[in-house]
Amino acid sequence: MTYNADKLPKKNLLSLQIDVSKFEKASDAEKAQHETMRESTTFFRDGMRKLRKNPLAMISLFVLVALVLIIVVVPMFYPYSYEQMITVNGKRDKTAKNLAPFTYSKNEQKAIDEGQKIFPHIFGTDELCRDYFIRVLYGARVSLAVGLFASLIVLVIGLLYGSISGYFGGKVDMVMMRIVDIIYSLPDTLMVVLLSVVMNQVLGNAMKGSIVSKIGPNMISLFVVFGVLYWVGMARLVRGQILSIKNNEYVLAAQAMGAKPGRIIRKHILPNCMSVIIISVALQIPSAIFTESFLSFIGLGVQAPMPSLGSLANAARGGMQSYPYKMIFPALIICLIVLSFNLLGDGLRDAFDPKLRR
Amino acid sequence: MLKYTIKRVLLAVITVFIISAITFFAMNAIPGGPFAKEKAPDPAVQAALEARFNLDKPVPQQFVIYLKNLLHGDFGVSLKTGRDISQIIAEKFSVSAKLGGMAALWAVVLGLILGSIAALCRNRWPDRLIIFLTTLFVSVPSFILATILLLVFALTLKWVGVFDANNPNYVLPVISLMLYPMSYITRLTKSSMLDVLGQDYIRTARAKGVRDSLVIFKHALRNALIPVITYVGPMVAYILTGSMVVETVFTIGGLGTEFVRSINNQDYPLIMATTIFLAVLMVIATLLSDLVYKLVDPRITFD
Amino acid sequence: MNEPLLQVKNLCTSFKVDSGEVRAVNGISFNLDKGKVLGIVGESGSGKSVTAYSIMRILVEPGRITGGQILFNGEDIVKYSKKQMREFRGKRVSIIFQDPMTSLNPVYTIGNQLREAILLHTDRNREQANARALEMLQLVGVNEPEKRLKQYPYELSGGMRQRVMIAMALACEPDILIADEPTTALDVTIQAQILELMQSLQKKLGMAIIMITHDLGVIADMCDEIIVMYAGRICERGTADEIFYNPRHEYTKGLLRSIPRLETGHARLIPIAGSPVDLTNMPKGCAFASRCDNCMKICLGELPEELDINDFHKASCWMNVRQVYEEAAAEKEAESK
Numbered sequence: 001m002t003y004n005a006d007k008l009p010k011k012n013l014l015s016l017q018i019d020v021s022k023f024e025k026a027s028d029a030e031k032a033q034h035e036t037m038r039e040s041t042t043f044f045r046d047g048m049r050k051l052r053k054n055p056l057a058m059i060s061l062f063v064l065v066a067l068v069l070i071i072v073v074v075p076m077f078y079p080y081s082y083e084q085m086i087t088v089n090g091k092r093d094k095t096a097k098n099l100a101p102f103t104y105s106k107n108e109q110k111a112i113d114e115g116q117k118i119f120p121h122i123f124g125t126d127e128l129c130r131d132y133f134i135r136v137l138y139g140a141r142v143s144l145a146v147g148l149f150a151s152l153i154v155l156v157i158g159l160l161y162g163s164i165s166g167y168f169g170g171k172v173d174m175v176m177m178r179i180v181d182i183i184y185s186l187p188d189t190l191m192v193v194l195l196s197v198v199m200n201q202v203l204g205n206a207m208k209g210s211i212v213s214k215i216g217p218n219m220i221s222l223f224v225v226f227g228v229l230y231w232v233g234m235a236r237l238v239r240g241q242i243l244s245i246k247n248n249e250y251v252l253a254a255q256a257m258g259a260k261p262g263r264i265i266r267k268h269i270l271p272n273c274m275s276v277i278i279i280s281v282a283l284q285i286p287s288a289i290f291t292e293s294f295l296s297f298i299g300l301g302v303q304a305p306m307p308s309l310g311s312l313a314n315a316a317r318g319g320m321q322s323y324p325y326k327m328i329f330p331a332l333i334i335c336l337i338v339l340s341f342n343l344l345g346d347g348l349r350d351a352f353d354p355k356l357r358r
Numbered sequence: 359m360l361k362y363t364i365k366r367v368l369l370a371v372i373t374v375f376i377i378s379a380i381t382f383f384a385m386n387a388i389p390g391g392p393f394a395k396e397k398a399p400d401p402a403v404q405a406a407l408e409a410r411f412n413l414d415k416p417v418p419q420q421f422v423i424y425l426k427n428l429l430h431g432d433f434g435v436s437l438k439t440g441r442d443i444s445q446i447i448a449e450k451f452s453v454s455a456k457l458g459g460m461a462a463l464w465a466v467v468l469g470l471i472l473g474s475i476a477a478l479c480r481n482r483w484p485d486r487l488i489i490f491l492t493t494l495f496v497s498v499p500s501f502i503l504a505t506i507l508l509l510v511f512a513l514t515l516k517w518v519g520v521f522d523a524n525n526p527n528y529v530l531p532v533i534s535l536m537l538y539p540m541s542y543i544t545r546l547t548k549s550s551m552l553d554v555l556g557q558d559y560i561r562t563a564r565a566k567g568v569r570d571s572l573v574i575f576k577h578a579l580r581n582a583l584i585p586v587i588t589y590v591g592p593m594v595a596y597i598l599t600g601s602m603v604v605e606t607v608f609t610i611g612g613l614g615t616e617f618v619r620s621i622n623n624q625d626y627p628l629i630m631a632t633t634i635f636l637a638v639l640m641v642i643a644t645l646l647s648d649l650v651y652k653l654v655d656p657r658i659t660f661d
Numbered sequence: 662m663n664e665p666l667l668q669v670k671n672l673c674t675s676f677k678v679d680s681g682e683v684r685a686v687n688g689i690s691f692n693l694d695k696g697k698v699l700g701i702v703g704e705s706g707s708g709k710s711v712t713a714y715s716i717m718r719i720l721v722e723p724g725r726i727t728g729g730q731i732l733f734n735g736e737d738i739v740k741y742s743k744k745q746m747r748e749f750r751g752k753r754v755s756i757i758f759q760d761p762m763t764s765l766n767p768v769y770t771i772g773n774q775l776r777e778a779i780l781l782h783t784d785r786n787r788e789q790a791n792a793r794a795l796e797m798l799q800l801v802g803v804n805e806p807e808k809r810l811k812q813y814p815y816e817l818s819g820g821m822r823q824r825v826m827i828a829m830a831l832a833c834e835p836d837i838l839i840a841d842e843p844t845t846a847l848d849v850t851i852q853a854q855i856l857e858l859m860q861s862l863q864k865k866l867g868m869a870i871i872m873i874t875h876d877l878g879v880i881a882d883m884c885d886e887i888i889v890m891y892a893g894r895i896c897e898r899g900t901a902d903e904i905f906y907n908p909r910h911e912y913t914k915g916l917l918r919s920i921p922r923l924e925t926g927h928a929r930l931i932p933i934a935g936s937p938v939d940l941t942n943m944p945k946g947c948a949f950a951s952r953c954d955n956c957m958k959i960c961l962g963e964l965p966e967e968l969d970i971n972d973f974h975k976a977s978c979w980m981n982v983r984q985v986y987e988e989a990a991a992e993k994e995a996e997s998k
Binding site (some may be wrong): 198 | 377380500509596617622629
Binding site (some may be wrong): 481564565568569577584 | 667717743749756758760769777778826829
């Protein structure tokens with residue numbers, strides 16, 4: 001193999017004007033300046049950057065924050081109550097039944113004509129002459145609270161159980177995971193229904209008159225059921241994460257280099273499993289809200305007069321053709337909440353799941 | 359394989375036993391017992407119950423007797439109607455099975471197609487549209503979806519007939535039942551398809567000169583299917599519980615409606631029997647999907 | 662002079678990502694003659710594999726050939742249609758990959774995957790294809806070939822799978838075999854076996870080979886020519902002897918210092934300091950400058966041109982220009998004296 005020596009023959013070089021100074025050795029500082037280094041980012045910062053670039057996730061986050069602000073703040077100065085009939089001049093207004101949005105009852109109209117100011121019924125009223133807007137707000141409150149609290153229960157139990165199992169390994173892990181396997185194979189929705197039926201009876205009698213009864217035995221049983229059944233998914237996830245991270249080469253490498261366990265947990269295990277756990281919690285909330293609305297549908301939801309979005313929508317099914325808005329408002333808000341959590345969860349996964357990075 | 363099968367079957371049997379136990383003892387925990395006198399309207403029913411459950415005997419013994427009867431397919435009698443429950447289940451389940459079977463079939467077929475399209479058109483409009491719609495569908499509770507479909511397409515637009523026992527029109531019920539699992543399968547297929555398309559063996563196939571369509575249908579889809587199979591178990595579970603909602607909304611006289619009614623009526627023997635029956639179905643579905651999963655994927659070592 | 666089998670002219674390949682354009686291959690040119698073995702050496706990210714994928718045109722989104730020509734027997738395959746390309750792949754040029762564990766489809770048998778390649782590019786029927794598959798397995802030294810045909814990839818060891826990959830690549834008698842780090846994922850003893858196999862097959866079948874590796878030592882005695890790549894550019898090329906004993910680019914020198922060699926057994930291995938450049942943001946001048954011990958001011962500002970060292974050797978390093986200049990100056994001085 002030979003090359004044709006046609007390019008830049010040696011002699012020609014000499015005819016070029018060569019600046020000798022250019023051939024001086026470059027200093028380290030010059031060398032360092034030369035290369036525009038890649039901007040170093042941390043895992044978290046990089047994830048946040050990706051999340052901020054995801055419009056759907058950001059809109060969802062905004063919607064959720066706005067919604068939480070509304071349901072916390074608005075009821076504080078809203079003139080109607082979620083459990084009481086509308087009153088006009090201190091009297092119960094029985095004409096304010098099933099009003100359409102932004103309309104007034106006969107009595108109210110009279111009062112307005114007399115020069116009184118009456119706050120409009122933004123979503124109308126229900127069949128018991130209660131302002132529907134505030135009921136939907138309370139419903140959203142209850143639904144969100146159920147979702148958050150149930151997910152919190154799942155997170156705490158699952159995290160503890162999973163990390164104990166993953167950390168100790170061996171026989172402890174085996175026994176703990178067999179238990180999880182069995183609970184995991186139970187059909188959860190059916191068990192929720194069954195336990196709700198039973199707890200409703202058991203707690204219903206035991207709680208009569210106490211403060212807890214306001215939340216209703218159904219809600220308590222929902223939480224108990226979540227605590228008993230739904231944590232297994234989280235426990236499996238946490239255990240799997242810890243096990244796989246524990247055996248990763250980079251953790252072994254860190255150990256070999258003499259990193260202390262504290263550093264390994266902080267630097268390697270936590271960042272790698274936190275993201276997955278957060279994502280799973282974000283996606284657990286809508287599933288809890290779904291379960292609550294399902295229970296409301298089969299008549300095992302929150303205790304009247306306390307509304308939840310599911311029970312409101314379910315109650316409205318009867319008069320669906322005459323008063324469609326009563327169905328539409330709570331339904332819309334459930335969808336908005338669940339959709340936002342789903343999109344936010346997806347966005348978080350895209351931004352933070354280490355497995356998806358490249 | 360045999361060892362794995364035995365292990366899974368054993369787990370399934372244990373699960374069914376535990377479900378029966380939970381159901382039985384939970385029902386027994388209800389104050390006054392599930393078969394308390396004031397709940398049965400008819401002394402004849404009450405007598406049948408007492409005979410069936412041997413209420414005079416201690417609870418653990420009652421449980422053993424109950425289990426024995428279950429094994430014979432004897433679920434007892436309904437508290438409200440006094441009818442034999444195994445008869446009720448047999449009759450109502452045929453309707454539910456038809457509805458659920460159609461929904462499951464459509465969910466799988468459409469989910470696989472849509473998921474593949476989304477993966478292949480990644481980040482283009484078909485992908486975005488499909489993902490948007492499926493995200494929307496998994497965000498609507500089934501009873502709201504069913505009610506809205508009923509209101510819009512059957513009552514307002516009158517495009518499809520309302521379900522009627524004499525003139526059963528399954529279109530809307532099947533759609534309402536199928537949208538959630540279909541969306542789930544779509545998303546599952548998309549992500550597993552994308553995962554597979556990034557694998558080295560896909561590159562090998564392309565480097566061999568295999569045409570793109572064959573790369574997808576021969577080399578990618580079969581691998582992408584593997585994770586979808588694991589969803590079949592949960593899907594059956596979803597469809598069985600979902601049918602409670604859909605059947606009630608569309609007033610279809612299936613097992614789902616019967617279950618919801620039994621809860622509202624506090625018809626405990628019926629609740630118990632239906633729970634166990636549905637749970638067994640779900641456990642079997644999960645068992646089968648696990649076994650098929652091992653069959654389809656030759657990589658799995660059978661330990 | 663005969664026309665080379667494969668001519669790569671000023672090939673540029675880049676990947677569009679969020680943070681910009683990753684220019685993985687930056688205008689490289691080389692020729693490959695019939696029946697010759699070309700080695701491409703460089704560290705991870707130097708653009709070796711991307712060069713190979715560009716020749717096969719199996720880049721995945723968002724990778725794209727952005728410039729240059731790839732001439733196979735004088736025809737530019739960059740302009741080939743999808744159909745032409747399918748006929749080209751596997752038949753004219755085949756490739757084997759780094760990781761045999763993942764490069765075979767797990768759900769199909771070895772026989773099925775071998776047969777697929779044969780049926781695609783030849784007129785053989787199923788039976789003949791099977792016979793050919795069997796023949797190929799024997800050729801690459803797979804024991805019990807009949808049994809293997811019915812087995813799934815997971816039932817074979819890594820070395821065995823790589824043999825199957827080679828059999829698959831050679832089944833249609835391609836003119837060129839590209840081997841993309843074929844031994845990196847294998848045990849050392851298996852590595853030697855696979856290399857030996859490739860060498861003997863090359864002699865037997867007479868195809869040209871492009872051997873891609875990050876390990877200079879591995880390919881030293883089988884290559885007719887070696888190309889050293891850094892940051893998507895060729896920094897040095899020549900015969901194996903020239904590259905090994907007369908390296909003329911600072912990067913090649915660094916590479917050689919970092920591999921163990923028997924003859925200089927007493928010397929310490931010296932790693933190359935620093936890390937590869939950011940390909941989305943290529944610096945002016947020589948890409949290796951910031952890691953180079955002998956970096957000069959000109960290296961930071963201007964790209965060195967390729968300079969002939971001798972008939973068998975070219976390098977793109979300002980040190981060579983400087984040397985020529987110094988020699989000439991010394992000559993002049995001697996003359997003037």
